[in-house]
Amino acid sequence: MSSTTTPPPGPPAGSVPGVPSADGKQKKLDPVDAGVKWLDQRLGIAKGGRTFLDKIFPDHWSFLLGEIALYSFVILILTGIYLSLFYNPSTATVVYHGAYAPLRGVRMSAAYASTVNLSFAVRSGLVIRQMHHWAADVFVGSIAVHMARIFFTGAYRKPRELNWIVGVTLLMLAIVNGFIGYSLPDDLVSGTGIRLAFSFVLSIPLVGSYLAFFVFGGNYPGNGDIIPRFFILHVVVLPLVILGLIAAHLGLLVRQKHTQFPGHGRTEKNVVGTPMYPAFIAKTTGYLFMITGVLWAMGGLLQINPIWQYGPYEPYKISYAVQPDWYMGWLDGALRIMPSWEFVGFGHTIPFEVFLPAIIFPGVTFTLFYAWPFIEAKLTGDRAVHHLLVRPRDRPLITALGAGMLAFYFTLFSASSTDVLANFFQISLNSVLWFFRFAVIFVPIIVFFVAWRMCIDLSLSGAGKRKRANIVTRSATGEYAITKSDRRPGDGHEELDPELVPTFIEVPDTVGMGETVGVRRIPRRV
Amino acid sequence: MTQLPPPSVGGDGAEDVPVAAFDDAHLQPYAKHPRRAEIVVGACLFVGFLGFVAYGATYWVGGQTQVEAVTLGLGFFGFGFAMSAWGKYLMPKGPFTEDRHPVEGTEPEVQALAAAVSERGKMVFRRRGVLGGLLGLAGAAMGVVLAFPLLRSLGPQPMKALDTTDWKPGAYLVDINARRITVDDLEVGGALTVFPEGFVGSAIDQTMLIRPSSVNIVTKPGRETWGPQGYLAYSKVCTHAGCPVGLYMEQTQQLLCPCHQSLFDVLDGAQQVFGPAPRPLPQLPLYIDSLGYLRAQAPYDQPIGPGFWERS
Incomplete structure (x- = not known):
């Protein structure tokens, strides 16, 4: 063992970085040591950096949902x-002469033409465009599922209310930017969406118009301003x-830890799992590439938003069975089943049939989301x-509320x-509409009670708590x-008691890996 | 894991440096058979390599969307799977832990900060109440005037734009090719999108011309002359949210808006019969001139499209 007063005996002393050897010569540092030292003298990274590398990430799969969103x-x-290298955010009229024959000679906006061009005339362009669209759908979807996980396991409770608020804001912005994004190609379907957006804003009392x-x-469709404006926003x-x-x-x-x-071995006072470096970095970087691979394959194999089939936007044209991207569906559904309650009086009109579902409803939704940790x-x-x-079953009422x-x-x-x-079902549109007008009230109530009952039954039955096996001996x-066995059926790996990430690993000289103490890197394989 | 006496290399504060023996169970790989895990990781990396090369080759020879998707997708996925598996199965399995230190300070620290904020704030504003008021006034003025360029410059005021269209008395009805519509153009049961002459393609002027019959149609009292020879014209902008009401269903004589399924009765002045639309579609009064052209008697008698605050 070395010490501060006595230089360690023997040649291995040289492997302790930065310590002068017996002959007084400063040994050359290895490049990593040198780099860390250089940065530390300027930024003081040694202590915090080490803590950062040791940061523990819990191993539960549900923690990967947020990572899907991030990646x-x-x-x-x-x-x-x-x-953006190929897209042209302009509504100037052009005549198409590109690779896609059915549209040749058609007058369209430059935005639409450039989107068709980057789909057909740029190699891999279609894959990347569709990958972008799929990634947006997956982005919002993974945020929503991640948020549900956070909700049902109570992760938003003190001290994490602020991060819940940041997360809810991210969900909102993801939806808004998704909507703006799919409006940019200026195709027939997305153009209809922009027309709806105009009507939504128009419906606001007093200031809407x-x-x-x-x-x-200007009045709809504006002066060709909306596409470039959406582009900068997007x-x-x-x-x-x-x-x-x-x-x-x-x-x-990072500040509050997972x-x-x-x-x-998991308590309120520790975090147990995998350290950031190297195992978590390896796992999560691999995850990034796996997600990239899946989204890339989706981009090339699963057609999404085939704008060349919709054609360019014309304000007087409309396509049948048009639907927005999935994350706008709840608003579109609300608009469809809303009764036609327009208020007219005192020389003014309040179009509640639009204002309520399109403005007030999402406003109330997100206000409730923001306020939930405090309400609870x-x-x-x-x-x-x-x-x-917490396990969802352990809070039956809150879980049932979330399920509802x-x-x-x-x-x-x-x-x-x-x-x-x-x-599809060959029934009248009216019946479907009335069905949903009732369903939107009763389905959540039914789901609430079913979920509530399930939570209580699960708690009572103790399901999921695996019993230890009986060992019969003669x-x-x-x-x-x-x-009784120590193990439960299904225990794959016996988990050890969690330990701190070791700073030093003792390797006996006999193993031939250097000094007894002070080898600073965890060997990958011993 | 054995907690050995700390090495003193680090000098001060090295008392709680954790040390592990090289054969500590926490440092062993998670895989029961590390050799097999190595083979899997190696195979995945090779698949990744092949995928990348195959994508490059596909691109080189001209590209093909589905092949590009499979090759590069496989490349990314194999590459990533190998990396994750390496991290999970071949790196120290742990579990490791770190302590969670409370983020909050001590009570005196909290009070000191709060006191500093309020005391210093009071010193600034109580002593200079007038300056504080002026600061607020100037700040408010700044906020208000910044809204001018940020908002007001973006577009014109609505004025009467929402109340009117380009339909004028005597305006010819033209189709999308700017051709004037004559009385012989539509069979009974036909429908066509028309515009006032000179405004082809206009969003607010778009009008559905329908011919349910060949004889004069009166859709509402007071509209005795509006439907000459069975021609009816309704604004094509839905009164719900502004979509083009593009679906004419001849059998039921209804117009359907494909966006939110509002239904309008053509023979009853486009009265809304179902869905979220709050009002009938405005009807354009038509007449047939001496040459047989269809023309508008007058503009729409009300604002077209969805509702808004100023609509009375």
Whole structure:
């Protein structure tokens, strides 16, 4: 062992970096040591950097849902930059003369023409465009599922309310930017979506018409301003805000450390799992590439938004059975089943049939999401700090409430395909509509009670708590005895007690890996 | 894992440096058979390599969407799977732990910060109440005037734009090719999108011309002359959310908006019969001039399209 007073005997002393050897010569540092030292003298990274490398990530699969969102966003940024090299955000009229024969000679906007061109005339362009679209759908989807995980396991409770708020904002911005993004190709379907957006803004009492005229640069369809404006919002403003919020989301995560499920050696005072370096970095980087691979394959194999089939947008044209991207479905469904309650009086009109479902409803939704951690604390009186997660069954009422909420939004989402359902099942559109008007009230209530009952039954039955096996032994005298096994059926790996990430690994000289103490790297394989 | 006496290389504060023996179970790979895991990782990396090369070759010879998808997708996936498997099965299995230190400070620290914020704030604003008021005033003015270029410059005021269209008395009905519509153009049961002459393709002027019959149709009291020889014209902009009401169903004489399924009765002045639309589609009064051209008697008698605050 070396010490500060006595230089360690023998030649291995040289392997302790930075320590002068017996002959007084400064040994040359290895490059990593030198680099770390250089940075540390300027930034003081040694202590914090080490803590960072040792940061523990819990191993539960449900923690990967948020990573899907993060990596979809990375892919959105990269594919989006690529698309912007070819896309032309202009509504100037051009006549198409490109590779796609059925559209040749058709007058269309430059935005639409450039999107068709990057799909057909740029090699791999179609894959990347469709990958971008799929990544957006997966981005919002993984945020929603991640949020459900956070909700049902109680991860938003004190001290993580702020990160819940950041997350809800990210969901909102992801939806908004998704909508703006699929409006950019200026095809027939997305153009209809822009027309709807104009009507939504128009429906706001008092200021609606002014706001709509300002945003669109005039009465619908505006002066050709909306596409370039949407473009700047879509590729600069909103991505920057999302990026900043993701940084805040992860910064808070590092500052507050992960939550974890209760289990062997896991307490309110520690985090158990895999250290950041090297195992988690390897796993998560691999995950990034796996997600990239899946999205890339989807981009080439699964057609999405074939705008060349829809044709360019003309305000007087409309396509049948049009639906928005899935994450707008709940709003579209709400618009469809809303009764026609227009208020007219005092010389004014309030189009509640649009204003309620398109403006008030999402506003209330997100306000509730934002306020939920505080509402819950108020209702339950639980203001304690929680780092251990709960199983959904252990909070029957909250779980049932969450399930009812999900059922509510899923019913609205289904209501956005009333016309398709009516056609498919050969029933009248009216019946489908009335069905959904009732379903949106009763389905959540039914789901609430079913989920509530299930939680209670699961808690009572103890399902999921695996019993230890009985071991039957026969003694030499022929007597049988039953003892309990230490293990439970299905235990794959016996988990050890968690330990701190070792700073040093002791390797005996006999193994031939250097000094007894002070070898600084964890050997990959011993 | 054995907690050995700490090495003193680190000098001060090295007391709790964790040390592990090289054969500590936490440092062993997660895989029961590391050799097999190595083979899997190696195979995946090779698949990744093949996928990347195959994509490059596909691109080189001209590209094909589905082949590009499979090759590069496989490349990325094999590459990533290998990396994740390497991390999971061949790196120290742990489990490792870290302590969670409370983020909050001590009570005196909290009070000190709160006191600093409020005391210093009071020093600034209580002593200079007038300046504080002026600061607020100037800031408010800044906020208001910044809204001018940020919002007001973006577009014109609505004025009467939402109340009117380009339909004028006597305007010829033209189709999308700017051809004037004559009385012989539509068979009974036919429908066509028309515009006022000079405004082909206009979003607000688009009008559905329908001919349910060959004789004069009166859709509402007071509209005795609006449907000459069975021609009816309704604004094509849905009164719900503004989509083109593009579906004419001849059998039921209804117009359907494909966006949110509002249904309008053609023979009853496009009265809404179902769905979220709150109002009938405005009807354009038509007449047939001496040359047989279809023309508008007058503009729409009300604002077209969805509702808004200023609509009375």
